[in-house]
Amino acid sequence: xxxxxxxxxxxxxxxxxxxxxxxxxxxxxxxxxxxxxxxxxxxxxxxxxxxxxxxxxxxxxxxxxxxxxxxxxxxxxxxxxxxxxxxxxxxxxxxxxxxxxxxxxxxxxxxxxxxxxxxxxxxxxxxxxxxxxxxxxxxxxxxxxxxxxxxxxxxxxxxxxxxxxxxxxxxxxxxxxxxxxxxxxxxxxxxxxxxxxxxxxxxxxxxxxxxxxxxxxxxxxxxxxxxxxxxxxxxxxxxxxxxxxxxxxxxxxxxxxxxxxxxxxxxxxxxxxxxxxxxxxxxxxxxxxxxxxxxxxxxxxxxxxxxxxxxxxxxx
Amino acid sequence: xxxxxxxxxxxxxxxxxxxxxxxxxxxxxxxxxxxxxxxxxxxxxxxxxxxxxxxxxxxxxxxxxxxxxxxxxxxxxxxxxxxxxxxxxxxxxxxxxxxxxxxxxxxxxxxxxxxxxxxxxxxxxxxxxxxxxxxxxxxxxxxxxxxxxxxxxxxxxxxxxxxxxxxxxxxxxxxxxxxxxxxxxxxxxxxxxxxxxxxxxxxxxxxxxxxxxxxxxxxxxxxxxxxxxxxxxxxxxxxxxxxxxxxxxxxxxxxxxxxxxxxxxxxxxxxxxxxxxxxxxxxxxxxxxxxxxxxxxxxxxxxxxxxxxxxxxxxxxxxxxxxxxxxxxxxxxxxxxxxxxxxxxxxxxxxxxxxxxxxxxxxxxxxxxxxxxxxxxxxxxxxxxxxxxxxxxxxxxxx
Numbered sequence: 001x002x003x004x005x006x007x008x009x010x011x012x013x014x015x016x017x018x019x020x021x022x023x024x025x026x027x028x029x030x031x032x033x034x035x036x037x038x039x040x041x042x043x044x045x046x047x048x049x050x051x052x053x054x055x056x057x058x059x060x061x062x063x064x065x066x067x068x069x070x071x072x073x074x075x076x077x078x079x080x081x082x083x084x085x086x087x088x089x090x091x092x093x094x095x096x097x098x099x100x101x102x103x104x105x106x107x108x109x110x111x112x113x114x115x116x117x118x119x120x121x122x123x124x125x126x127x128x129x130x131x132x133x134x135x136x137x138x139x140x141x142x143x144x145x146x147x148x149x150x151x152x153x154x155x156x157x158x159x160x161x162x163x164x165x166x167x168x169x170x171x172x173x174x175x176x177x178x179x180x181x182x183x184x185x186x187x188x189x190x191x192x193x194x195x196x197x198x199x200x201x202x203x204x205x206x207x208x209x210x211x212x213x214x215x216x217x218x219x220x221x222x223x224x225x226x227x228x229x230x231x232x233x234x235x236x237x238x239x240x241x242x243x244x245x246x247x248x249x250x251x252x253x254x255x256x257x258x259x260x261x262x263x264x265x266x267x268x269x270x271x272x273x274x275x276x277x278x279x280x281x282x283x284x285x286x287x288x289x290x291x292x293x294x295x296x297x298x299x300x301x302x303x304x305x306x307x308x309x310x311x312x313x314x315x316x
Numbered sequence: 317x318x319x320x321x322x323x324x325x326x327x328x329x330x331x332x333x334x335x336x337x338x339x340x341x342x343x344x345x346x347x348x349x350x351x352x353x354x355x356x357x358x359x360x361x362x363x364x365x366x367x368x369x370x371x372x373x374x375x376x377x378x379x380x381x382x383x384x385x386x387x388x389x390x391x392x393x394x395x396x397x398x399x400x401x402x403x404x405x406x407x408x409x410x411x412x413x414x415x416x417x418x419x420x421x422x423x424x425x426x427x428x429x430x431x432x433x434x435x436x437x438x439x440x441x442x443x444x445x446x447x448x449x450x451x452x453x454x455x456x457x458x459x460x461x462x463x464x465x466x467x468x469x470x471x472x473x474x475x476x477x478x479x480x481x482x483x484x485x486x487x488x489x490x491x492x493x494x495x496x497x498x499x500x501x502x503x504x505x506x507x508x509x510x511x512x513x514x515x516x517x518x519x520x521x522x523x524x525x526x527x528x529x530x531x532x533x534x535x536x537x538x539x540x541x542x543x544x545x546x547x548x549x550x551x552x553x554x555x556x557x558x559x560x561x562x563x564x565x566x567x568x569x570x571x572x573x574x575x576x577x578x579x580x581x582x583x584x585x586x587x588x589x590x591x592x593x594x595x596x597x598x599x600x601x602x603x604x605x606x607x608x609x610x611x612x613x614x615x616x617x618x619x620x621x622x623x624x625x626x627x628x629x630x631x632x633x634x635x636x637x638x639x640x641x642x643x644x645x646x647x648x649x650x651x652x653x654x655x656x657x658x659x660x661x662x663x664x665x666x667x668x669x670x671x672x673x674x675x676x677x678x679x680x681x682x683x684x685x686x687x688x689x690x691x692x693x694x695x696x697x698x699x700x701x702x703x704x705x706x707x708x709x710x711x712x713x714x715x
Binding site for chain 1: 342343344345347348366367369370373374377380381382383548654655656
């Protein structure tokens with residue numbers, strides 16, 4: 001896989017030798033299946049082996065096959081095909097089983113303070129606690145620092161967790177212990193969601209982008225101006241469509257920034273830029289969606305932000 | 317060694333507490349933090365800007381996670397220590413006034429968001445007091461404010477239009493007399509009790525505030541009042557606040573509200589004294605009162621709300637109108653449902669909204685505070701506060 005990356009690189013988590021990668025640089029990782037990015041390291045899934053690079057460097061093989069990896073600033077979480085869950089920090093330990101005996105974890109996502117697991121029977125856990133919510137329709141779970149977005153087959157979005165910065169999208173700043181339908185998106189078929197640190201985005205089947213949550217660094221891109229967010233709210237508790245002149249294909253959120261890829265392969269972004277996780281320059285915050293770079297010559301698989309990085313994953 | 321760095325080091329009483337402060341937070345973060353020091357010595361290296369910035373930014377993300385009261389004290393202490401290290405690294409970089417300003421900003425961020433270290437308790441406060449004396453006293457920051465006091469006559473009429481009974485007034489009552497109001501929890505306006513405060517003569521000249529604290533960073537509330545949806549908090553230097561919101565014509569009202577300015581800047585603490593009345597207490601072991609500054613232009617509003625503690629509000633300069641309601645009248649004031657705003661009423665004392673028919677049953681108490689006046693507001697008493705003109709008040713909250 002060919003990975004374009006920029007942003008924070010103090011720990012040489014990426015192959016380049018600059019502390020801050022100001023412009024996108026590409027690197028081909030052979031046999032790469034997945035890549036996850038945290039503050040101090042990245043985690044690669046290469047030919048079935050977990051490789052950690054950065055302030056921590058280690059290689060951990062697993063048996064049987066790995067289904068999914070994710071990480072936060074303290075640990076790497078590995079989900080195996082048989083539903084076993086492992087945690088890598090100073091050592092490798094298996095997470096004690098918390099699902100019912102006839103059930104099996106099929107998806108895991110870890111926010112800093114909110115590790116979430118989905119099971120085959122449609123149960124949802126904030127590990128290791130079972131929630132009341134049950135749905136066999138959920139196809140995607142994304143966690144921010146302390147909130148979680150769920151997307152179902154029909155394009156409905158649910159959210160739960162911390163709501164203090166409007167990140168749940170229910171029109172209030174209240175926390176929600178259980179997933180609740182984001183009603184403002186009712187009737188809109190959503191095809192992708194992502195959770196930033198304290199903000200949320202949803203991409204509709206029509207290619208429109210809906211944003212909500214914290215906008216303190218311009219991560220919602222609501223302003224008319226690139227250099228100032230004085231004219232817009234710092235917290236938006238109800239999803240709002242972003243008025244862009246092009247249709248979108250992909251989206252991803254960092255802790256305080258957002259990037260989108262247009263249908264014709266152009267990358268745009270907004271939000272916090274201190275480590276040049278958007279583009280080269282001294283501007284610390286960019287308050288509206290600005291053009292970053294064109295990837296129209298690449299076959300882009302997905303966008304993947306770290307807290308302070310942006311990655312474009314391409315075929316090749 | 318740069319004499320200023322030497323001076324900063326001299327404020328340290330325990331080196332290990334600083335160098336070990338990040339350890340409990342995160343392993344990788346600790347490696348980054350430790351790389352800012354010489355091996356085995358408490359000497360902070362020069363070229364470590366990016367390292368310390370990344371430590372502070374990481375901690376800042378942690379500080380923003382969870383409700384403020386739930387942030388682990390270890391994270392807030394680490395932020396304090398890292399703010400100190402950043403200050404030293406900045407001083408290594410150059411000697412310019414801009415760098416001194418950046419140092420003060422870093423120290424104030426540490427003071428505002430961090431928690432005091434256990435052993436090096438006053439580290440950042442001492443560093444900031446020391447460095448703020450060294451910031452060039454830029455003559456351009458002086459402003460002229462010999463304008464006549466402008467009373468907002470519209471505000472006055474609005475206040476007059478509210479029917480209510482005046483709060484009792486006493487001139488410098490004895491503790492015994494005050495105790496009658498304190499034990500029965502009845503509001504009282506007290507006059508002539510703070511004539512000895514230096515603040516009454518020094519603070520009305522904003523050049524004094526600029527000289528003592530112009531470069532210090534303070535939290536400012538922007539927007540008409542905190543229950544408004546466009547309300548937000550911003551950090552800015554006192555100088556910028558005075559220029560654009562206090563004297564300037566910024567369209568947005570800015571209010572330096574409910575901020576403990578006096579722990580942050582002890583130079584200003586010297587200008588005020590805790591009223592003797594605060595020694596009366598509802599509890600066995602009373603702590604020192606929380607002291608907050610309320611500094612802003614005319615037109616600032618605190619919407620109708622109540623606080624859990626006893627409150628003495630002292631007017632240093634300017635005029636404030638207060639409308640109060642007893643806790644017994646709470647049902648007539650329609651408090652907000654949400655947890656965050658449950659101590660705030662939905663009614664506006666100046667507007668009768670048919671949505672809130674029972675509001676007419678509430679009995680208003682009124683009081684006007686002029687410089688040198690203070691008002692005792694008992695716990696849970698609802699109060700709505702409007703500044704008629706440029707105003708500085710100090711509140712004392714205690715149990």
